[in-house]
Amino acid sequence: MTTQQLIDQIRIKKSFLCVGLDVDLGKIPKHLLTLEDPIFEFNKAIIDATHDLVVSYKPNTAFYEAYGLKGWTSLQKTIEYINENYPDIFTIADAKRGDIGNTSTMYAKAFFEDLKFDSVTVAPYMGKDSVEPFLAFENKHTIMLALTSNEGAFDFQTLQTNQQELYKQVLETSKTWKNSSNLMYVVGATKAEYFTEVRKIVPDSFLLVPGVGAQGGSLSEVCKYGMNDSIGLLINSSRGIIYASNGIDFAQTAREEALKIQQEMNAILDAKL
Template identity: 85%
Template sequence: MTTQELIDQIKIKKSFLCVGLDVDLNKIPKQLLELEDPIFEFNKAIINATHDLCVSYKPNIAFYEAYGLKGWISLQKTISYINENYPEIFTIADAKRGDIGNTSAMYAKAFFEDLNFDSVTVAPYMGKDSVEPFLAFESKHTIMLALTSNEGAFDFQTLTTNGTRGEAEQSGAKELYKQVLETSKTWENSKNLMYVVGATKAEYFTEIRKIVPDSFLLVPGVGAQGGSLSEVCKHGMNANVGLLINSSRAIIYASNGIDFSEKAREEALKMQQEMEAILN
């Protein structure tokens, strides 16, 4: 999917909602556990109930890997179901991969070719040669961790660095996440980069937009983690919206009864209506 196609979907649906498909068998309705593939059946029901209200789905890969081969098969069936039935939906493999070049190339191949996701999240800690293999896929998007929503983000991401690389000339003191953003713009095919920025860091969005004014930002942390949609939009929205607001638990676990998909739709609709009001 191209960036323009994603922008078009936001305009059509008046939504920039991303639904996180983080399936925990301990939280889904008990009657689904009797089925052959309860994870896929849960996902399918959520997708069918919410596809017209969101522009993206984001399975967190750990929630599938935890169940071994069965979980991976459920993931494969889920992404195939989205691609076949709702091809206008932007899909994100929330995998947070990042390793030396040949390993990253294999990760990219797994998510972009085998599973056919539109995008994958990556960690930038190992630098350019760990991210560029993902960027080599012209028609795909790489979503790099920049400033995350968890408490531990302050351990490293906001530390001040002087920008020195070995004996290289100093570029001036700045927070590490800003250095990450600025450096990533110099990488090959950086036009395919998006960034993860947590909703709980809304006050940082203004500075982030000075560095990456046109890039899409994937924003977790609205709702259960306390992030404010209005504050994120106030500081982070650009001319093309440029935001994908993720909500997982608040939507998919709105109910654990037989009405789980209906209640998920109700929660997704609330967010879509709030987004539509902001867009208007």
């Protein structure tokens, strides 16, 4: 999917909502556990109930890898289901990969060529040769960790080095890499006050924003400081939507929660456009 196609979907759906498909068998409705593939059936129901309200789905691969081959099969079935039935949806493999060049190439092939995700998250700590192999794939997007929403983010990301916070140096450096136009960035909603600084460095890039909802981030604050002329935001919500109910009505309740966010986004977009 091209960036323009993603922007078009945001404008059509009046939404920039991304739903995280982080499936824990200990949390999904118990009646699904009797099915052959409860993870896929849970995902399928959530997707069918919310697809018209969202522009992106983001499975965190750890929640599938934890169940071994069966979990990986569930992930493959999930991405195939999205691609076949809702090809306008932007898909994110939340894998946070990043290794020396030849290994990163294989990671990229796994997610872009085999599973056919539109994008994958990566960690930039190993530098250029760990990220550029992902950037080499046409119309695929690499979403690099920049300023995350977790408590430990302050251990390194905001440290001052050479009179500048480390996350700013990461952003600046990444712009010099080959095919950097394929980069997007993770910036946590719980750090809304940083969005102005982020936008000074990457004004045109899309930002994947976790932390709205269960982690307490403010959608209005993120949009105030982080939105650009092309919207430029994908707001992720996982637990607040997919685990809104653990009963028979789980999919409908997930839709109701997604609709609340989409309506808020619609109002923000109407005020901006």
